[in-house]
Every structure is written in C-alpha cells, then in structure tokens.
Amino acid sequence: MILVHDNAEILAQAVAARLITRLVDVQAARGSAHLVLTGGTLGIAALAAVAASPARDAVDWRALDLWWGDERFLPAGDPDRNETQAREALLDQVGLTPSRVHPMGRAGAGQTAEEAADAYAAELAKAASPEDLVPSFDILLLGLGPDTHVASLFPGHPALHEEERPVVAVHDSPKPPPTRISLTFPAIQAAREVWLVAAGAEKADAVHLALTAGHLQAPAAGARGRERTLFLLDRAAATRIPPGTSP
Numbered sequence: 242m243i244l245v246h247d248n249a250e251i252l253a254q255a256v257a258a259r260l261i262t263r264l265v266d267v268q269a270a271r272g273s274a275h276l277v278l279t280g281g282t283l284g285i286a287a288l289a290a291v292a293a294s295p296a297r298d299a300v301d302w303r304a305l306d307l308w309w310g311d312e313r314f315l316p317a318g319d320p321d322r323n324e325t326q327a328r329e330a331l332l333d334q335v336g337l338t339p340s341r342v343h344p345m346g347r348a349g350a351g352q353t354a355e356e357a358a359d360a361y362a363a364e365l366a367k368a369a370s371p372e373d374l375v376p377s378f379d380i381l382l383l384g385l386g387p388d389t390h391v392a393s394l395f396p397g398h399p400a401l402h403e404e405e406r407p408v409v410a411v412h413d414s415p416k417p418p419p420t421r422i423s424l425t426f427p428a429i430q431a432a433r434e435v436w437l438v439a440a441g442a443e444k445a446d447a448v449h450l451a452l453t454a455g456h457l458q459a460p461a462a463g464a465r466g467r468e469r470t471l472f473l474l475d476r477a478a479a480t481r482i483p484p485g486t487s488p
C-alpha cells in the first residue's frame with residue numbers, strides 16, 4: 242500500500258501515529274512485539290515524533306524487542322550511530338527492558354565488522370523460533386536512499402546476493418561511514434510488515450525504481466513484508482509513481 246502525505250513533517254507524525262497504533266494492536270494480540278529500527282533523517286524523525294506523541298505510552302515499552310536494520314560500524318556512543326540517534330530521539334525516554342534492546346556491534350570493542358555481524362545473527366537466532374534464523378519481526382522500518390539503497394544494502398554491493406545469512410558486514414559504503422552492518426534480504430523479507438519511509442524530491446526516482454525494478458538493480462525493490470508492505474511517502478517523493486503500481 243502507498244500512502245502519501247503533504248510534507249516530511251506530517252509524514253513523520255503520521256508514521257509515528259501508525260507505529261504506536263500498530264504496536265498497541267500487536268501487543269494486544271501477542272503480548273509483545275518485535276520492531277526493527279532504521280537510521281536516516283526520516284527514520285529518526287519518526288522516532289522523535291513517537292517520543293512527543295500524547296499516545297506514546299499506550300505502547301507497553303517493557304514488552305518490546307528492538308532491533309536495527311543496519312548500523313554504522315562506529316564506537317559506542319558515536320553521534321553518527323543509528324543506535325545513538327535512536328536513543329536520543331526516543332529510547333532514552335521510554336521504559337524499555339534493556340535486555341530486549343538489541344544494538345548491532347560497535348567498533349573499538351574487539352570485534353571486526355564481520356564478527357559483529359555474526360554475533361548479531363546469533364542474537365537474532367536466539368530470539369527466533371527453532372526453525373527460523375530471525376524472529377518474526379512485526380514491523381521493519383526502512384529509510385530509502387536516492388540510489389535506492391535500504392538498510393546498508395547498496396546497488397552493486399555483494400550483500401545484495403546474500404541468500405542465507407541474515408546479517409552481513411558492509412565495506413566501502415557509498416554513504417559514509419564506509420563500514421556498516423546490515424540485515425540482508427532474507428532477514429528483511431522475513432518481517433510480517435515492511436514500512437519504507439521516504440520524503441523529498443531527491444527520492445522520487447528511487448521510489449519509482451523500488452516499485453518497478455528488480456532488487457538487484459534497486460535494493461528497495463526487495464523491501465517487501467510477508468504480510469504487508471507500506472510505502473509511506475511525502476508528495477515530493479511520490480511524483481514518479483506509475484499509475485496502478487503498489488509494493
């Protein structure tokens with residue numbers, strides 16, 4: 242489903258409202274929820290909007306498992322880490338269960354990016370059903386790069402071809418910093434719902450490709466959930482959507 246809002250600010254507010262409502266519904270049905278966060282301007286703005294929402298604490302934050310779709314492989318606390326930005330925007334303001342917050346590895350902690358990716362895969366497997374590699378994520382948020390990247394899956398990079406491992410290290414990222422950790426398509430596509438969030442004219446072509454191309458040409462074309470896929474856009478990012486297409 243494609244939803245278009247007037248501008249980035251309203252989009253962030255609408256994503257926040259939708260996220261709160263969906264988490265409340267999932268927790269009512271299953272008692273807990275798994276949410277995968279993204280970095281990027283909109284991804285963080287949506288978290289800040291959740292933090293400011295009067296309905297925020299309708300979510301049972303103690304019964305929420307938080308994961309990341311990707312991470313910049315930087316030292317703990319580095320302001321450019323998606324984890325740091327998520328903590329500042331929301332996580333430090335709500336009563337999460339610390340053991341249910343699952344940040345990806347940090348540089349300078351004695352692990353290579355590869356070792357950190359393997360450690361994350363083990364953490365995912367531990368939280369998953371015995372036959373699965375990752376938990377059944379209820380909502381997996383993704384931002385969208387102008388080059389159609391999602392998480393840290395960049396066009397032309399080997400991570401696009403990973404069909405087994407749920408998490409990989411990424412080097413030479415065209416978007417700084419160069420070293421990252423990312424979920425792969427198998428992990429992303431294991432999610433019940435994938436919500437792709439994008440705003441700005443510079444994303445319009447990427448949105449078009451995300452709806453019309455293959456995932457090896459445009460990684461965002463692989464951003465699909467098992468049960469539902471939402472493209473949550475502002476008008477400027479939605480100008481090149483071919484009539485009648487949906488994710």
Ligand SMILES: O=C(O)[C@H](O)[C@@H](O)[C@H](O)[C@H](O)COP(=O)(O)O
Pocket residue numbers: 279280281282283284311312313323383384385386387390391392393416
């Ligand atoms: O670590 C990251 O950089 C993000 O996870 C990345 O995938 C981001 O979501 C997109 O690049 C969109 O970012 P903007 O919304 O800032 O354009």
